[in-house]
Amino acid sequence: MKPEVLQLNPILVPSINEKLDALYTMRRYYEQEDKEAYIREVGQRIRGVITGGHTGISRALMERLPSLEVVAVNGVGTDAVDLAYARQRGIPVTGTFGALTEDVADMALGLLLATCRNLCAVDRFVRDGLWPEFPQPGSIPLARRVSGMQVGIVGMGRVGQAVAKRAAAFGCMVRYTDLQPIAGVGHEFIPELRRLAEASDALVLCAAADKAEGIIDARILEALGKGGYLINIARGRLVNESDLVHALRSGAIAGAGLDVFVDEPNVPQELFAMDNVVLQAHRASATVESRTAMGEMVLASLADALAGRRPAMSLTT
Secondary structure (H helix, E strand, C coil): CCCEEEECCCCCCHHHHHHHHHHCEEEEHHHCCCHHHHHHHHHHHEEEEEECCCCCECHHHHHCCCCCCEEEECCCCCCCECHHHHHHHCCCEECCCCCCHHHHHHHHHHHHHHHHCCHHHHHHHHHCCHHHHCCCHHHCCCCCCCCCCEEEEECCCHHHHHHHHHHHHCCCEEEEECCCCCCCCCCEECCCHHHHHHCCCEEEECCCCCCCCCCECHHHHHHHCCCCEEEECCCHHHECHHHHHHHHHHCCCCEEEECCCCECCECCHHHCCCCCEEECCCCCCCCHHHHHHHHHHHHHHHHHHHCCCCCCCECCC
16 A cells, blocks of 8 residues: 655646656645645545645644654745654654755846846837837946846855856855855855945845844845845845835835745735836746756655655754
8 A cells, every 4th residue: 555645735847746646645735625624534644745845834734644754845945844843753854955056046146137137127128119119228227237246145055155156157256144154165254244235236145044034124235235236036034025125116225136025925016116126936946957856856755754764855853
């Protein structure tokens, strides 16, 4: 009899779903209208859970899964999982660490380029048929060069280091802040976030941020300054969004490129009309390559845990 696995979020890669269905009896929780009744029906038999970083799994739900042996997070965020409770029960909680690094770093540079060079605003200008109507060079504001910028990175983990590598390839001077200096990183470490913002033309948020909240506020945005850009491919809650809206509206900073938000999928509507803002729908890792690699890591975590082995990516065992 195949082990039963509760899936809280869909996986969009067909080949991964085929493997899951072949190996396990998949209980797709996200498809159920009456989730409470569904857990009453299958909860006792569930041995594994697949979830996403944003969804996680509540302690209350874990408590209703007495046979649970592993929580496989299809992502890198584990702040929505009660790790202490999982550790208490000896349940491995795994993530897909490393699988999405390159694509997330690509998105950071893409947002920086799109924001500084006004790519989205000019795309709309052309699509709306305004170029023939306003052919004068001055009809479109001059953009900001990315090459040679002073780039500050908040969080020099895997993604931060990948962003630094890409920024350096553009001739940018890279500095960073983190809880402490990172061994082997040759870029200048600045312990105070405000000082890093003051030294930066662009501030790129890469921190895992399981505990941090609202660290990018009016004070930091003021330090970033009128010519500064904020790029966030980390966690929405790192940013005080009302302070960011005010800074953009007042010209306290030059622009922002945002892939994540505090209350997804709800985005502050004030941002929609701003041509100096580029918005994405939490899509930094949304490539076939990243999602396939993440799915394979989920499969490996399930296989190891259900065979009595410690999964390689476990944070709790």
